[in-house]
Amino acid sequence: xTGVSQDPRHKITKRGQNVTFRCDPISEHNRLYWxxxxxxxxxxxxxxxxxxxxxxxxxxxxxxxxxxxxKGSFSTLEIQRTExxxxxxxxxxxxPDLLAASYNEQFFGPGTRLTVx
Amino acid sequence: xxSVSQHNHHVILSEAASLELGCNYSYGGTVNLFWYVQYPxxxxxxxxxxxSGDPLVKGIKGFEAEFIKSKFSFNLRKPSVxxxxxxxxxxxxxxxxxxxxxxxxxxxxxxxA
Numbered sequence: 001x002t003g004v005s006q007d008p009r010h011k012i013t014k015r016g017q018n019v020t021f022r023c024d025p026i027s028e029h030n031r032l033y034w035x036x037x038x039x040x041x042x043x044x045x046x047x048x049x050x051x052x053x054x055x056x057x058x059x060x061x062x063x064x065x066x067x068x069x070x071k072g073s074f075s076t077l078e079i080q081r082t083e084x085x086x087x088x089x090x091x092x093x094x095x096p097d098l099l100a101a102s103y104n105e106q107f108f109g110p111g112t113r114l115t116v117x
Numbered sequence: 118x119x120s121v122s123q124h125n126h127h128v129i130l131s132e133a134a135s136l137e138l139g140c141n142y143s144y145g146g147t148v149n150l151f152w153y154v155q156y157p158x159x160x161x162x163x164x165x166x167x168x169s170g171d172p173l174v175k176g177i178k179g180f181e182a183e184f185i186k187s188k189f190s191f192n193l194r195k196p197s198v199x200x201x202x203x204x205x206x207x208x209x210x211x212x213x214x215x216x217x218x219x220x221x222x223x224x225x226x227x228x229x230a
Binding site for chain 2 (some may be wrong): 003004033035040041042043044045048055056058091093100103105106107108109110111
C-alpha cells in the first residue's frame with residue numbers, strides 16, 4: 001500500500017500521560033498536514049510542514065501539543081499531559097509539491113483514534 | 118475568521134433521487150474550494166475541486182459543484198444518487214496561496230436502496 005499510513009490506529013491512555021503518533025506520507029509528497037477530528041465535526045487544522053519546515057500551526061499546537069518532521073519524511077505528533085478533551089481522531093494528510101499548496105489535493109491517512117480515560 | 122458552513126448534517130434519500138448539499142464559506146479573499154468524501158470504513162478522499170475558470174466543476178462518480186462567488190457558496194450536486202453514495206461529505210476551503218484548510222462539519226448522506 002503506497003498511501004498515507006498512521007501508527008498506531010488506536011491509542012487508549014490515562015489522563016496525564018504523554019502520547020506520540022506517527023505519520024508516514026506518500027513517499028514523493030513534500031507537504032504534510034495534521035488535523036484533529038471530533039465526533040460530528042470536520043477535520044480541524046493543526047499544522048503544516050513543507051519538507052522539514054513547520055510553516056503554519058494552529059493556536060492549538062502550542063503548550064501541550066508539538067509536531068516534528070525531522071528529515072522531511074515521516075512526522076510525529078506528541079501530546080503531553082493528555083486531557084479527556086484530547087480524545088479525538090488525529091488525521092494526517094500529504095500532498096505533492098506540484099503547485100502552490102492551496103491548489104493541491106490532500107491524501108489522507110486512516111487516522112489515529114485517541115481515547116483519554 | 119475563516120469558516121465553512123454545511124447546511125444539512127444528515128440527509129436521507131431514496132435511490133435515483135437528486136442530491137444537493139449546501140456549503141457556504143466566510144473569507145474575504147480568493148479561495149480554493151474542495152469537496153471530500155468519506156465512505157464507510159475508508160479514508161477521506163477528494164471528490165472535486167475548484168480553483169478558477171468555469172464555476173461549474175465536475176468530479177468523480179457523477180458529482181458536480183457550482184461556485185457562486187456572490188453567495189460565497191459551493192454546493193454539491195448529483196442528478197441521481199445510488200446506494201453506493203452513502204457516505205459523509207465535507208466541504209473545505211483553502212485561501213489561495215495559503216496552507217490552512219478549513220473544513221465544514223460534514224453531511225452524512227444515507228441512500229436507501
